[in-house]
């Protein structure tokens with residue numbers, strides 16, 4: 001009996017388990033998934049919780065429901081990965097699992113402790129909140145329900161972060177939320193980023209920067225945070241600037257799992273070095289990555305994990321057959337960007353091509369529009385939650401190809 | 413040779429980064445630093461040498477986090493040495509391409 005061991009049963013790990021369960025012969029292979037948390041979180045839904053659009057229970061389901069019954073699921077902390085011995089140590093019962101193939105899908109998470117004064121300055125979850133965790137988003141919802149206004153500063157600590165558009169969506173939705181509540185004139189909204197503009201890619205930066213300006217949201221660029229001083233209610237940058245706040249919404253440093261660091265398998269942010277086209281570990285040929293856990297220079301997003309799925313699965317099967325991996329992952333990402341007032345922008349890009357205007361997924365027809373604010377895009381985003389629970393996690397096909405298509409895009 | 417003469421023969425990309433990292437010399441670093449209003453000290457050289465070493469090993473200029481983890485230069489000092497953004501400024505002076513950054 002051979003073993004495919006999947007570490008992490010979030011977006012990526014669940015998809016791999018489902019797809020592999022269909023493809024591997026169960027008389028020869030056992031599939032094991034390890035995760036510390038029995039619940040699966042629909043993280044894209046966290047964005048909507050502070051504004052009361054989604055309730056916490058709408059974004060949480062038991063992990064077990066999304067995995068085939070003959071896949072073994074172990075709920076335990078992963079203690080140590082020992083890739084030279086092809087084994088993994090778990091906290092629960094000190095179990096050691098030997099594997100033939102390992103898929104690392106332990107994701108990324110926020111580390112507010114990386115920023116001085118963030119957790120220990122007295123403001124944490126009083127007037128300083130994150131929304132990248134369900135708990136943070138829920139506490140922020142409680143706070144916003146009764147807030148009467150002031151200066152709201154959203155800051156991004158450092159790149160990369162998962163879902164790099166989520167912070168922008170947050171300020172767009174905040175603008176809408178305060179309008180609806182009739183207190184927009186009492187709220188100043190500030191977007192502070194270490195980047196030189198609203199986003200990383202030129203055309204999208206122009207479109208999104210323009211949206212910020214139109215919504216009266218101030219942009220503070222090139223701001224690398226050095227500390228939070230909650231006694232003065234300012235964030236400070238390394239080059240000596242200060243931005244005052246009443247309410248601070250933080251996107252702290254995002255890092256890979258601590259077990260990656262303990263196992264000495266990661267880079268400085270605990271992301272696992274992997275080939276950006278094959279998704280194979282650069283050090284161990286039977287180790288593969290999917291989702292946020294790898295160091296590949298693609299966006300850390302659920303949609304990207306989905307586009308990685310075909311490539312990882314194909315390459316593991318090829319490896320089993322003694323064939324070399326195919327360099328088929330092109331960094332494809334597509335993200336809906338909620339812009340408030342029931343509208344959204346859709347962007348589609350990969351390693352080589354920046355987001356361009358056009359129609360998606362059917363060239364010239366759509367129904368979705370790229371790099372443009374429309375109502376249809378907003379309904380697309382809301383439909384995504386249904387697709388996520390019912391299709392994506394099961395490793396099912398959505399009518400979108402893994403590799404990015406240039407048809408339908410207006411590359412001038 | 414004057415600074416201008418020294419830099420004249422060198423090819424830069426549109427952002428002002430050297431196209432050929434192999435053509436770099438310590439004298440060029442001094443000249444590029446001067447353009448940025450920086451006089452290089454031993455501490456600058458710790459960073460520049462590390463950046464070149466990293467580039468040779470990984471094909472990419474190091475991030476701020478990497479520099480502070482792998483050398484004895486703290487983030488605070490790094491910003492004092494290269495006030496206009498350490499990762500980019502150090503890469504430019506070290507003759508490396510603009511850091512790719514993140515998505």
Ligand SMILES: Cc1cc2nc3c(=O)[nH]c(=O)nc-3n(C[C@H](O)[C@H](O)[C@H](O)COP(=O)(O)OP(=O)(O)OC[C@H]3O[C@@H](n4cnc5c(N)ncnc54)[C@H](O)[C@@H]3O)c2cc1C
Nearest residue numbers: 008010011012036043044078106107163291292301302303
């Ligand atoms: C606010 C927000 C909005 C987002 N919006 C979007 C969006 O609109 N579109 C989009 O495509 N993506 C979005 N994302 C990103 C998306 O949710 C992630 O990129 C995706 O979930 C990554 O999948 P993954 O499998 O790599 O990691 P995850 O789904 O995070 O799974 C990692 C799993 O590993 C487990 N784990 C980690 N370490 C250990 C350990 N030591 N022991 C045991 N278990 C461990 C965790 O419990 C977790 O279940 C958003 C994310 C956030 C936070």
